[in-house]
Amino acid sequence: MALVGHDLSVAVDDVTYLSNVSFTFEPGRIYVLMGRTGAGKTSFMRAVSGLLPLDSGSLSFNGEDITHAPVWKRDCAMVYQQFINYPNKTVRQNVEFPLRKAGLSGTELSNRVDSYLAKVGMTEFASRIPSQLSGGQQQRVALARSLARHSRILMLDEPLMNLDFKLREQLREEFLELFQGENESVTIYATTEITEAMMLGYEILVMHEGQILQSGKPEHVFERPKNKLVAQIVNDPPISIISAQITGSKIVLASGVTLPVPTHFRSLAEGTYEFGIRAIDVEPATDSASTESGEVGFVEVSGSETVLYLHTKAGEIVLQIEGIHDYHAGQKLSVALRPERMFVFDDSGQLLGSPKLEVS
């Protein structure tokens, strides 16, 4: 019982959309495709649904080969980033449309429609047409239409992308309820946001340039990113990557600042490495020891956090501070880096050690 993809590749006019992508997805679980815009998340979904023809590779569902099955026979439901509904049909007709094709009628049909309209909170809008709804409501309709089908594959392509912040938070929480319980579909969810991936994902697949860089449990990928690129993709605000040397028992930064080598790095041979540190593990210095100083380049206040982009001699360092603070560009600031929270990568970018992984 699984959706299995083997070595899927798609290239159109010399542009690679997917490159040797393989996976096994179990029903009833949510798989999150995580990656930047253009990483191949949408191509992945289009390939699975049959909208994007494969150049090579094979797809099967429960052992049945569906590599060449036409789109309309694959039983895939999709929720797009843009809120797509049939503009000339009412909310109720929109939800009914795929169900009618699936052979539902009479009370069975109306019960199913009613229950999903209720689930997404659209019961009172059932007789409106999409243009009379707000964006969030339109996306709820699209969601109800896709969920009500009970299709064997359910795909959501950044469904919260075009919604405002508050609505996004709210729907994201509702997703958990909607997907858990009776959901027997293989659910694939694409997002650029790690919060969403961590919250929803049974497993996450980090994508970049049409390839799957790493897959696994969200915590595992987050704590042990396979390489620098994965670490950069799954960290928001961005992880700071700084080059430094290990000499004796010290980490020497380009600015000359030294930090003690933490226990998880003690097997690290002397030499130059790239160190990664999360924004949350950098804080304004309280004393002068082991601090890196620089100039604030850019200040970003989001929700209840302040994110600072600091230019230092060691490189750009990003820090995230709880609460809203009054920093401004050009201001001098010293920060303390917590060596015990650092990641280390070799010169090809592969992960050598992280707070949860001792260097071997």
Next chain:
Amino acid sequence: MLMKRVLTLAFVTFWSIFVMMPILWALVTSLKPPEAVDFGATFIPFVDFTPTLLGWESIFGVGGGSVNLVPALFNSIIVTFGGAAISLVLGTVSAYGLSRFAYKLGFIRNADIVFFFISQRIMPPIVLSFPFFLMLRNLGLLDTHLGLILVSIGGLMPIVVWLMVDFFNGIPRELDEMAMLEGYSPFETFVKVILPLSAPGLTVAGMFAVIFGWNDFFYPLVLTFGQVVTLPLAIVALNATITPYWTLSAAAIFAILPLVAFAFAMERFLSRGSLSGAVR
């Protein structure tokens, strides 16, 4: 601001009068008795002259005249609406294909195929008339409704294809994709999702096809000899004999009436069916 409004209104009024004048002239003349035409400029019915239906009676052969436009009306209706309907069906299907699928045949791509359709209208009819004549003769279709319908499709289908390709391009592809994901085959998608959204486009394309077909003079002239006389031919034939102005005017108005009625009937479909809310 006000000045601009006044100027715009003045221009629109002037232009409306300019455009409507010949039609008004024909309408008024069709109601005139012979004296009113022959003696002096008269324009306003009941004031300048007493209107009469003599002209109108004469085009229906009332009062022993040899002229009767009714058969020509039916010929025109059969040929125009037959040709337009077939063109609309074939053209819409072709346009959907050209809008949604990429065709490759040697160096030929979709844009080339669309141009091929339009090129049918770029060519002057006279270039095609001889080949068409030979074709219809060999098929035994000269001077038949079917022959004229077939030839008219060659002229009308390009209009439909050209308008509908553009229209379909304006309907988000995601709608087709979604319907297919929901289990509908491409043909079902076209019929159940795309066509219902296409009423305004189909109306415009249909109106153009009917107008062009209705007014076609050249092909009927070359390809018929008296069995299938269409309205434009019949009216020109009136001119060949000594026909009074009032009869000619009545014939002219009579010839455009079906078109006007058709346009009014179709008008309500033009504004209906908006695509908003399909994709945000």
